[in-house]
Amino acid sequence: MRSCSGWRRFLLCFSLLLIIFHIFSVFEFHPNSVIEIAPKKRNKKSDHLVLGPAAGQGLPNRLQCQGSKALNKxxxxxxxxxxxxxxxxxxxxxxxxxxxxxxxxxxxxxxxxxxxxxxxxxxxxxxxxxxxxxxxxxxxxxxxxxxxxxxxxxxxxxxxxxxxxxxxxxxxxxxxxxxxxxxxxxxxxxxxxxxxxxxxxxxxxxxxxxxxxxxxxxxxxxxxxxxxxxxxxxxxxxxxxxxxxxxxxxxxxxxxxxxxxxxxxxxxxxxxxxxxxxxxxxxxxxxxxxxxxxxxxxxxxxxxxxxxxxxxxxxxxxxxxxxxxxxxWTPPEGAGQFRGMPLDVKVVHFKGSRKRLMLESWNFFSSASDISDMLCLILMSGRTRYDF
Missing domain, CATH: 3.90.550 (Spore Coat Polysaccharide Biosynthesis Protein SpsA; Chain A)
Known part of the structure; x- marks a missing residue:
């Protein structure tokens, strides 16, 4: 009975070693697998504006941007x-x-x-x-x-x-x-x-x-x-x-x-x-x-x-x-479907962690004096969690 029990423990340990070896092999030969931990990284709030692509490009009745410049005023x-x-x-x-x-x-x-x-x-x-x-x-x-x-x-x-x-x-x-x-x-x-x-x-x-x-x-x-x-x-x-x-x-x-x-x-x-x-x-x-x-x-x-x-x-x-x-209208935060900003938007709501974006948007408008361009900045920054 003892030898049988020891043999079972040996098989169990050996199986665990094989699983661990397989996992390390996957990470070694498929480095892109680390993308799976990205959602945890996205939860960290940023202390500065993070610009991304402006969603909704090419869609009708959506704000079209080239960088922080509005193409359709x-x-x-x-x-x-x-x-x-x-x-x-x-x-x-x-x-x-x-x-x-x-x-x-x-x-x-x-x-x-x-x-x-x-x-x-x-x-x-x-x-x-x-x-x-x-x-x-x-x-x-x-x-x-x-x-x-x-x-x-x-x-x-x-x-x-x-x-x-x-x-x-x-x-x-x-x-x-x-x-x-x-x-x-x-x-x-x-x-x-x-x-x-x-x-x-x-x-x-x-x-x-x-x-x-x-x-x-x-x-x-x-x-x-x-x-x-x-x-x-x-x-x-x-x-x-x-x-x-x-x-x-x-x-x-x-x-x-x-x-x-x-x-x-x-x-x-x-x-x-x-x-x-x-x-x-x-x-x-x-x-x-x-x-x-x-x-x-x-x-x-x-x-x-x-x-x-x-x-x-x-x-x-x-x-x-x-x-x-x-x-x-609220800038979407995180992942999910996002079809851009309606061209006729009249009120922007900076809910939750978007408060920094509200202050940054006013600073941008103060220097540029163009609401349409400011909306492009909001559109490009709206999917990031900020530190407010």
Missing amino acids: SHFLTPSNASNVGDSISFVTVFTIYSTSLDSHADDKSSNLVTVGNVSYTKKERSMAILNVFINFIEVTMPQSNVIILADPESDLSLQRNKVTLYPIQGEYNRDKLMLQRIRSYIAFLNTRLKELAQNPGHTSHYIFTDSDIAVVDDLEHIFQKFPNFHLALTFRNNREQPLNSGFIAVRGTPESILRAKIFLQDVLEVYTLKYTNASRMLGDHLALAWVIKSQPNFDLRRFSKAQAFIEEIDGASVLFLPCATYN
Whole structure:
């Protein structure tokens, strides 16, 4: 029995040696096999722009680039020919920095510094830089618009910008509940506007609620002119689980529209708190939006498969659905199908690790003053994970 057992151990060890020898042989004679570990390398974030080929070349209605030069310029507005007529538009965003001070010395480790161009930022300063670039793009493409920042009353933002108003709203602004608080802040803001309109009816101001990590690259006034009957607008994409993105919500400035939008968001908030509290830090708002829309008995989800605007009645509200491809376009990150950038893109959303790309894009635009060329830079850089 002992000799038999020893013989089995010998065969097992010999078999393992053969397998190991075979593996080393494969790597020796097929060096390209190491490509299999590339996905792990791609997960490492880059501390500088990484340019790749511009996707979508040769496809119709897609931005065509030669290097960082756009070959098919679009109709992007400039301050000299931007519209100065019509109702006013205000951009509304929720912002917090999780600290009452912006003192750069609070970050005592130099490893926390991130350098973009010639400027180094602490974590807190990065957040403020993103907010300032958000405002910068609006000043360029929609110079007549206002920016309203819904913030924790305890935050010390120290922000002095023209046409920018800090609007304190009490709430829970911690990281784990920020998305919930964002919806609550939107509702509180709309409720205040309703009261103000009741006391002082007259001038109409439309509102576009957005994340602060977006770049408005074209005038958006046409939304309210081309679609005169909607109460609120949402952006959609062809995604089964999360077809709606809450990073862009437009509300017409009439009392009825503001009331309808408020009631709609209250429904979303109720679904959020009942069904998706485990996703309160992120994604829960997208899921709650989708649940409210999908719960409508006559809503045709197949309409999300085509990047075309449409209007539907949702619980008494006239909701305009705008394609993310134009109004909430995000540079794809990592592998996957990528058919380039639509030529009519108007809003670029720098989600997640794309924050460095947002700052780099503004720096590029500041030197080149050409939005189309800047979009080529974004297109060539959009598939890399950056260090923000």
